[in-house]
Amino acid sequence: MPVIDVQSDTAALPLTITAEFAAPVDRVWDVYANPRQLEKVWGPPDYPATFVEHDFQPGGRASYYMTAPDGQKFGGWWQFDSIDPTSSFSFTDGFADDDLQPVDNMPVSTNHYTFTATDTGTRTVYQSTFASADDLQKVLDMGVIEGASGAINQIDALLAA
Known part of the structure; x- marks a missing residue:
């Protein structure tokens, strides 16, 4: 399983997930740069994603939207x-309504994803x-750790394909 560590701190406010993949950085980067690949791994395993815009x-x-088993x-x-190809990207992330417009009363996060080569x-x-x-706390209560970890753990199968 790729996820090796999860840390959350309601005092300092970050949620950090660390994962390791047995693939080169440029291949892992492509998962996020290509919406058709990203659709295969974004969201919990039973909630496939469809990226409308990327x-x-x-x-x-x-x-994007994720579709639950009940539809x-x-x-x-x-x-x-910001985007530093194959090294990192930063983005603001939020919930959207049925028209994929931001929902004002839901949490918004700032995100920074980094990709570093390792020996493996x-x-x-x-x-x-x-x-x-x-x-x-709201997203923790919604199951963000389980959902994000499940999504990230799907990446290995995509990389092996």
Whole structure:
């Protein structure tokens, strides 16, 4: 399983997940740069994602929805802030309504994903920081650790294909 560590701190407000993959950095990076690949791993295993928009450049936007086993759709959006190809990217992440527009009363996080070569492949650190302890606690209560870990753990199968 790729996820090797999960840390959350409601005082300092970050949620950090660290994963290791037996693939080179550029291959792991491609998972996030290519929306068709990202759809195969974004979201919990039983909630496949569909990216409607994925403008992977600074100032670009992504919008997507995940489909639950019962057919219910859950939307999300990203606003890309910075991208350093194959090294890191930063974005703002939030929940979206049925029209994939931001939902104002749900938590928004700032995210920084880093990709580092190791002797055996790639170490990726996913860090999400929330505006308040209440916002972090809300997503923790929603199962973000289990959902994100399940999503990240799907990447190995995609990389092996």
